[in-house]
Amino acid sequence: MASLTLSGLPALRRQHLLVEFAGLKQVCPEGVFVTLSPGDPTLWSGVLFVRDGPYAPAVLRFQISFPDSYPRLPPLVTFSTDMFHPLITPLTTYMHSTDVQDDGTVSATDEERLPPGGFTLRHGFPEWFGRGSRNTSRQSSGQHQPVQTPPRQPRLSVSSKGTPTSKGSAVGNSPGFAETQTKEISTFEVLRYIRSTFDDENVLDSIPVEAAGNSGAWHAWRTHRQDQGKVFEGASEAPDAGDTKEPPGQNESGMPSGVRKPGEWNWEGVWEERVKKGVAASLSEAVLYGGAAGGGGGDDVIRFSNMEDDDIEAVKDNLLRAIAH
Template identity: 55%
Template sequence: MTSLALGHLPSLWRQHLLSEFAGLKQACPEGVFVSLTPGEPSLWSAVLFVRHGPYAPAVLRFQIMFPDAYPRAPPLVTFSTDIFHPLITPLTTHMYAASVESDKSTTERPKLPPGGFSLEHGFPEWFGGPQRSEAGSRRSKSPSAVSTKSSKRRSMKPPPVPEKDNLPRYMQTDRRTISTYSLLKYIRSTFDKAEVLDAVPLSAAGNPGAWHAWRTHRRKQEKVDEKKTYRLSRLSILSGDTTRDFGSERGDGAAESDAKSITSSQATREPGEWNWDGVWEDRVKKGVASTLTESVLYGASGISDDMIHFLALEEGTIEAVKGNLRRTLDASA
């Protein structure tokens, strides 16, 4: 009797990718558009239109390379659009937490290429489970930057498969299969949902500098919200008690004094505690604006095999195209 060897049939999983891509035509995360590379179903080109959230209204290009071991091994997600994001490694440098680089478990977390998107937070089962990720987060220290030469995405090897997953796939019954829909939905959520970024640990960050900048931005937002709430509560209280006003003035003065002492002590802080105030706002604002420029939208994408291109059309032409699409949809309904 011929033995089953499903774990050694990449063609079967290529067919699986094609079926998942066909499913995305019926149900795809909002704002995400995906295209296949002809003759290479394991390489997908995609564009993300961020319609709300902290990175709106950016237009971001990325590619997904699925290894033969997918879905046991994680795909490689690479952004060609330069954007300041906690999960995306910079296009020109590698940045990792010092504890991550010295961690013995880094064999399960290969270094990402320039523009690489870290999936460790969203799918910890691909990287040894949540226990290793939590341990790395507790030991995380200040980030360090290591300059590396730019390399092509195709030259990167797919992440290795953990040794414990060497069993044939038909024998692996305790593993949750991660769909491409879930993958795309998670990627989108890291751009339009602030709470998702809030939950990312430093050990899973692709860009520790952006991680610190985001945390500083969020703390600043919380303080602004607290001040607004306090002022509204005071306005709602009709009282002529000058002592309370004097007390609040003393509180403001104490806050200013604390702020000055914090500023004076920044020179002795660790790199992970540098003054990141305003860094995230400035970098992201410039990055989002650059994604909307004509040279970026309609020029070369920087990916030789990118399958998605934009055309600069007049308003009248766009309305005509929309009308044709509506008529087609009405006819098929």
């Protein structure tokens, strides 16, 4: 009799997700809170409290959707809170292709696309994105969710020192962008990696442009870091904003001269401005307590209450009494 695998049994796959979720109740990355959608263990809702680093103190809502063949295929992570981030596709994007060619064109047959707000996992977990293995897996998974595109040419990431031990840097303890050895990846590792891309500058520095979900945010972050004195290996000087103009007609790539690639824009000050606005918006009452896009109202599973300090202390006391008994 052929051996039965976890990916071939839907009931066991769901049980596997429930076991992973139960484990997160005991140990979960700091600042990350997740819960199951009622009646559907394959859809998780989460909130990330960014307590340190370049995106602090943002409060970000996201969902994780697990395909039928998880953990052989990656989950789809989608942020509903708008944030300017190298790995998050803009909410204004109808559908972001992760296989854009150098001339800016997108294949009409490209099935590997991220929805608006999609978070690409290619940098943290490149072993999930082999085209051959994915095509084989799709036969069993069907079209459950769009799958992110693997890098066309893996590149070694810039070395980093990682974060303090208490934070558990995901990059320091997981395969790099160029490593492709196969292993089963836990949801804890995914959540820890997601958090590290918001609170650890070294993780953001190590992301190659090929793995970016928002190339504009990638260039803006690089410019911001270079302004701080960071030197990247192999990085060329950014073109001066006044030198990017071309005569009317077409440029060497055949594109209209008025169209410039993300690397040709002047990104000075863009990251600081966009992220500052995004963090402020994530902390606004309309977003935290509902009513605005990406807010805590409507159908959100995790909701916040606007409470006075005395009420918060009373809730804390009740929790402590419940734990004591």
